[in-house]
Amino acid sequence: QVQLVESGGGSVQAGGSLRLSCASSGYTFNDYYMGWFQQVGRRARELIAHISPDHETMVYPDSMQDRVTISRDSAKGTLYLQINALKPEDTAMYYCAAATSLSKLYVGTPTYWGRGTQVTVTS
Numbered sequence: 001q002v003q004l005v006e007s008g009g010g011s012v013q014a015g016g017s018l019r020l021s022c023a024s025s026g027y028t029f030n031d032y033y034m035g036w037f038q039q040v041g042r043r044a045r046e047l048i049a050h051i052s053p054d055h056e057t058m059v060y061p062d063s064m065q066d067r068v069t070i071s072r073d074s075a076k077g078t079l080y081l082q083i084n085a086l087k088p089e090d091t092a093m094y095y096c097a098a099a100t101s102l103s104k105l106y107v108g109t110p111t112y113w114g115r116g117t118q119v120t121v122t123s
Contacts, residue, residue, distance in 0.1 A: 001025075004113065005023045005115070006022050017083060017084045023077065024077045032053065032111070037097060038092045039092055048068065052102070055072065079096050088122070091121050092119060093119075098111055
């Protein structure tokens with residue numbers, strides 16, 4: 001059974017940091033492109049960072065590029081998202097996703113989704 005389980009979310013004051021984790025099981029983690037999506041309210045989920053099987057990374061929103069790091073631990077089958085200098089506008093649900101190709105992440109149709117973890121940033 002495939003599982004992607006996010007953790008590490010919570011309520012934090014602006015300026016703080018969080019590290020989100022996504023523990024994977026039931027599929028070959030090392031073969032998949034992994035991504036983090038952000039969903040603010042009822043808006044569509046937006047891809048904010050991805051990492052390839054060989055650890056090439058990309059962070060998309062300009063507002064996050066100098067604050068966010070995506071990484072993966074192949075031995076543990078776990079994906080991470082480090083967010084520093086948190087802002088109230090970072091308040092959202094964060095979902096991890098696994099895809100067999102980068103294009104599937106880009107169009108928002110990954111093979112597997114996690115259930116998400118809520119991040120709330122207070123000013």
